[in-house]
Amino acid sequence: MSEKPEVIIIRETPLESWIADMSSVACFVALIGIGIALGSNAMQWVGAILGFLTIISRAARAAKDNRMTIEQARKRLDEIEAEG
Numbered sequence: 001m002s003e004k005p006e007v008i009i010i011r012e013t014p015l016e017s018w019i020a021d022m023s024s025v026a027c028f029v030a031l032i033g034i035g036i037a038l039g040s041n042a043m044q045w046v047g048a049i050l051g052f053l054t055i056i057s058r059a060a061r062a063a064k065d066n067r068m069t070i071e072q073a074r075k076r077l078d079e080i081e082a083e084g
Contacts, residue, residue, distance in 0.1 A: 027051050
C-alpha cells in the first residue's frame with residue numbers, strides 16, 4: 001500500500017447491487033440446498049466454502065480495481081458529477 005491515503009469509489013446502481021447480492025444468496029442456497037436435499041454433509045460444506053470464496057473474491061476485486069489517491073478521487077468525482 002502506498003504511503004498516501006487512498007480512496008475507493010464504487011459506482012453502482014441499486015439494481016446492480018441487488019442483482020449482485022441475490023446472485024450470492026442464490027449460490028449459497030443452490031449449493032447448500034442441493035446438499036440438504038441429497039442428505040450430503042460434504043455437499044453442504046462445499047457449498048458454504050464456495051459461497052464464502054465467492055464473497056471474498058468479489059470484495060478483493062472491488063478493493064483492488066478502484067484504489068486511487070485523494071487527488072485522483074477528486075478528479076474522478078468531478079468527472080462523475082459532470083456526467084450527471
